[in-house]
Amino acid sequence: MIVFHENKKLFHLSTRGMSYIFGVGGYLQNLYWGEPVNAEDCVELMEVNFHSSFDPDTNLDREEFTCWNGRSFAEPCLKLQQGVESVVFTEFAGWEIFNRQDRVQTLRITLEDKVREFQLILEYVVYEELDIISRKAILNNIGSPLMIENFQSAALSLPQLERPFMRYVTGKWAGEFVINDAPVNTGVFTMQSKRGMTGPHFNPSFAVYEEGATEQNGNVWFGQLAYSGNWKISVEKTIFDNIRVTGGMNDSDFFKTLGQGESLETPEFFFGFSDGGFGGMSRKLHSFQKAHITTTSKPRRVLYNSWEATTFDVNVKEQMKLADKAASMGVELFVVDDGWFGERHGDNAGLGDWTPNAGKFPNGLGELISYVNGLGMDFGIWVEPEAVNPDSCLFRAHPDWIYHIDGVEPMQSRNQYVLNISLKEVREYLLDMLRSLLAQNNISFLKWDMNRMITDLGSCDGVDHRELWRAHVDALYEIWDTLRREFPQVELETCAGGGGRIDLGILKYADQSWPSDNTDPYERLFIQEGFTNFYNPGIMMCWVTDTHPSYRRSGRRDISYKFRSAMCGGLGIGSNIGNLTAEELSLYTSHIDEYKSIRHIVQNGRLYRLLSPGNSPVSAVQYISESDEESVVFAFLHSQKFGDPCKRLKLQGLSKNSRYLVQAAGSEESNRIYYGSTLMHIGLPLSLKGDFDSALLQIKKLEE
Known part of the structure; x- marks a missing residue:
């Protein structure tokens, strides 16, 4: 709900569990953000807080939107x-307030600079039932051109x-979404990307806590x-x-540069x-994302991706053999990865020539698709x-279509350049x-990948290179939006060498995401913990892949352990299934x-992280269905010392007075019935x- 207390000059934006309050004085001043409070009690917080001639009003630190003018010295x-x-x-x-039917309200505050002749619109959207608010700013130029630097x-x-602390996630290729906790000290700490995309190194998400x-x-x-694109928090x-x-x-x-009549x-x-x-x-973020960001209602299909089985050596006959095996296991989506197009026999050629390789697919893709x-x-x-x-044929025909600086040899990464999709002709071609x-x-289904960062910002049309950073992102969104509208039956996955492009911007168009190329089942537990701190597990794809004897993680070979790690999100198979034994195929x-029997709980339910893989020899996560009638628990023992038995596992989110049937998958032990209070305060035994x-426990609420 949005209320303007006109006599107090206060705006109160409230949700079920939050108040956000700011006042109108000589400037817009934030007064409070946190647990629900009475807004009118906050009016005294608007008083000037004098410290000295060097800091005549320390409340300037709390300005709602700081414009650089030499008077406020906070981050502009x-x-x-x-x-x-x-x-x-x-x-x-x-100010204006707009109402929507779904109990979502929008507040627009208009600020004016009469000297430079522009309007600054601050927009707030309040998702009352989901405990989330969004903000953005719009600059409308009325006068002469504005040159904007920030x-x-x-x-x-x-x-x-x-004692404030903050949580954020960092990463690198094959090591994304690592949780960091650090004190908030006096000064400025910045997370950012300057690489043209979200990047795996930081993610644009934060938490500050006591x-x-x-x-x-x-x-x-x-x-x-x-x-x-390039972002900063x-x-x-x-x-x-x-x-x-x-x-x-x-x-x-x-x-x-913003001309007269233009907006940013x-x-x-x-x-x-x-x-x-x-x-x-x-859980607040997950609920909001499911309702307003990744709004697909379709379940994530169990997919098979043939990359690890064939790499670039793709051909129709071998893919058909893999498809036979995949179908026999119950796979629902068969995906052909890199190597199907142009003269693509390695990562050094063919990228950009998006027609099937005639030698690998003599009858086009249709033959394989019909078979699948x-x-x-x-x-x-x-x-x-x-x-x-x-x-590639594309580059030979259009060498000017890449980002490049005149007179400078553009940098290759993974033997490739980046196309300047801000150019209309490039977007039309794609x-x-x-x-x-x-x-x-x-x-x-399209798996949209991007395996390098953007460099050599420059364009054949003479546009200031500094404007290309945003132009690339705008063009990307335009392409994805077009695909969503014209091909609504096609699901899109965002991938950038793993988790290099995962944020709420691209997820407005994507059905699912690929958090990391690291598919080691143990290390994935850490990645998945960091991912689910900020993102919904229903869009988190997790694969079961091979573990080669020479691999440095060769100890993690148990098939059930691999599957249970991968079942914590959307399940995929990346193994060379052509090499599976009959026993392995059965598993x-x-x-x-x-x-498939628990997918609706994992993808649509509420997540409770019970034990962290970084803090205990046992880690565990629990999902509870939307109806509260079912729950599923995944537990993982990483290493056992001195033969110590596992401690009982305490669950969360259950009804304390209800009885629950607990079934252990693959266990010959009889099923057990417990009260919710027992499961939450005493816990379940783990064998x-x-x-x-690993263990998979299915829990069902019994009728009273």
Whole structure:
């Protein structure tokens, strides 16, 4: 709900479990963000807080949207090009509230700079039932051209905390979504990407919390930026202990000229508050994402991807053999990865020539697709449209279509360049190619990959290179949006060498994501823990793959352990299934059937992270169905010392007075019945032993 207390000049944005309050004085001042409070009691917080002639009003640290003007020295949200003209002074000019039928309200605050003749719109969207608010800013230029150097989405001010900490995730290729917890010290800590995409190194998500917060308890302030290009989130603690989080497009190498009558809009910055620790934070984010971001209602199909079986040595006959095996196991989606197109026999040629290789597919893709469909499976395919090999027909015909700086040899990475999709002709080429591919073939799934960062920003049309960073993202969204509208039956997966492009911006168009190329079942538990802190597990694809004897992780070979790790999200198979023994094939089949029986709980239910893989020899996660009638628990023993038995596992989220039937998958022990209070306060016994053992427990509420 949005209320303007006109007599107090206060705006109160409230959800079921959060208040966000700011006032209108000489400037917009954030007054409070956290647990629900009475807004009118906050009016005294607007009083000038004088410290000295050096800091005549420390409340300037809490300005709702700081424009660089030499008076406030907090991280700015808007900064124009250097010079006298860069000074910005905005005045409050009005407000509007818009209502939607789904109990979602929008507030628009209008600020004006009458000297430079522009309007600054601050937009707030309140998702009352889901405990989430979003912010963005819109700049409408009325006067002469504006040269913009920095334009952030929002600044969020937190209450003063005694011992504030923050949580964020970092990573690298094959090691994404690693959880970091660190104190918030005086100064500025910045997470960012300057690589043209979200990147695996940081993710545009944050949580600030009071020392002592856990999975179940504690106050947590959190947020996520919906942007897939260069981004920045800064957490600043001033000398007066004011904490604010500023987020938006990265101002590093950013520039935009805004002509008269033109507008510029920032990405959305979503935020919320949890008094139920990190678990409460995650469940709020997951519920919101399922309702308003990744809104697909279809279940994630069990897929098979043939990459590890064939790599680039793709041909129709071998793919048919793999399809036979996949269908016999119960796979629902058969995906052909890299190597099907052009002269693609390695990673050094063919990228950009998106027609089937005549030697590998003499009758086109249709022959294989018909065969796969005849086996009862859908067909999917891998593409990397933003990149091109120098050794390709596309590059030889259009060398000017890549990002390049005149007179400088462009950098290759993985033997490829990046196409300048900000050029209309390049976008049209890619869309025509994708339309042809999808219209001529019964393809129901695209795995969209991107295996390098963007470099050599420059264009044949003379556009300022600093404007290309955003232009690339806008073009990418345009292409994905077109595909969604024209081919609604085709599901899209976002992948960038693993988890290099996962954020709420691209997820508005994607059905699922590929968090990491690392499919080791033990290390994936860490990646999946970090991922689910901020993202819904229903879009998190997890594969079962081979473990070669020479592999450094050769100890993790138990098939059940691999499957149970991969069942924690959307299940995929990447093994060379042509080499499976009859016994292994039977195990794969039974685990796939097992997953299908619980898929609705894992993908659509509520997640509770019971034990972290980093803090205990046992890790465990629990999912509870939307109806609260079913639950499933995955438990993993990584290493057993001195023969110590596992401690009882305490569950969460159950009804304490209800009785539950607990069934252990693959166990010959009789089923057991417990009260919810017993399961949550005493716990379940675990019979895990040795190294890399696992258990799957299915729990059903009994009728009273």
